[in-house]
Amino acid sequence: MQGSANLNIMIKAARKAGRSLNKDFREVENLQTSATNAEEFVSRAAKAAGAILHEDLTGARGTYGYVEPAGEAEGEDPTRRWIVNPIEGTTNFLHGQPHFAVSIALEHKGQIVSAVVFDPAKDEMFYAEKGAGAWLNDNKRVRVSSRHRLVESVLGHVVPFGVKRTLPATLKDLACVMPECSGMRASGSSALDLAYVAAGRIDGYWQREGVLTDLAAGVLIAAEAGALVEGVRAGQTPLEHGSILCANNQIFAALAKVIRTTD
Numbered sequence: 131m132q133g134s135a136n137l138n139i140m141i142k143a144a145r146k147a148g149r150s151l152n153k154d155f156r157e158v159e160n161l162q163t164s165a166t167n168a169e170e171f172v173s174r175a176a177k178a179a180g181a182i183l184h185e186d187l188t189g190a191r192g193t194y195g196y197v198e199p200a201g202e203a204e205g206e207d208p209t210r211r212w213i214v215n216p217i218e219g220t221t222n223f224l225h226g227q228p229h230f231a232v233s234i235a236l237e238h239k240g241q242i243v244s245a246v247v248f249d250p251a252k253d254e255m256f257y258a259e260k261g262a263g264a265w266l267n268d269n270k271r272v273r274v275s276s277r278h279r280l281v282e283s284v285l286g287h288v289v290p291f292g293v294k295r296t297l298p299a300t301l302k303d304l305a306c307v308m309p310e311c312s313g314m315r316a317s318g319s320s321a322l323d324l325a326y327v328a329a330g331r332i333d334g335y336w337q338r339e340g341v342l343t344d345l346a347a348g349v350l351i352a353a354e355a356g357a358l359v360e361g362v363r364a365g366q367t368p369l370e371h372g373s374i375l376c377a378n379n380q381i382f383a384a385l386a387k388v389i390r391t392t393d
Contacts, residue, residue, distance in 0.1 A: 143186035148250030179216035219319030235346035245347035264355035275330035278380035283333035286323040296338035324348025328355035334377030
């Protein structure tokens, strides 16, 4: 796909930040004997990658607003903002698991119009622009799977860690969904789970308690690949409520029925 100037800026920034993360990731295993040292190291790795993204994105489009896990800065242009997460899958990174992503989305007038999810460990760049489909690496178009029976489908999900308000509901979800599907995957990266729905590697995904910087890019990529994307509860919007239900259009209704029955 011949992308826009903004998308090209995003891809270049993601690759640059990814190189920084890959370099730091190779050192994580050497720090596992000390959890404190490892956590501090990962925090520094995230800050370094975040600094690269901020420099490249704001350097190219300095009037746009900027949203990152640490907070938000308003821009001179009130209609556009970058939404970024330098390490989406921080816990995986901390534990030496090569499954994390750089996530960048561009929002225009409340709509995500461009998105990049880059997996630096596997060198996989998922990207999309509104109305132009979803793509992987060098112009390989991706589409959702064609499975039409929930019982044959593999699903991704997030179980909230620690004391979270949605943990009881998520456990009820799992009890209801697991007998109805072919398997469950909890990968530890919302952005990559949504990209995997887009690529047909999993057939659906849900999460009750996400955040904007984790979801923004993946939502557009999944939708542009043909996925249906809604909130877990009817009427919710994923990027406003942090609640997301995503699947190919052939199993979406069945998955939604099972999960929404648990509420």
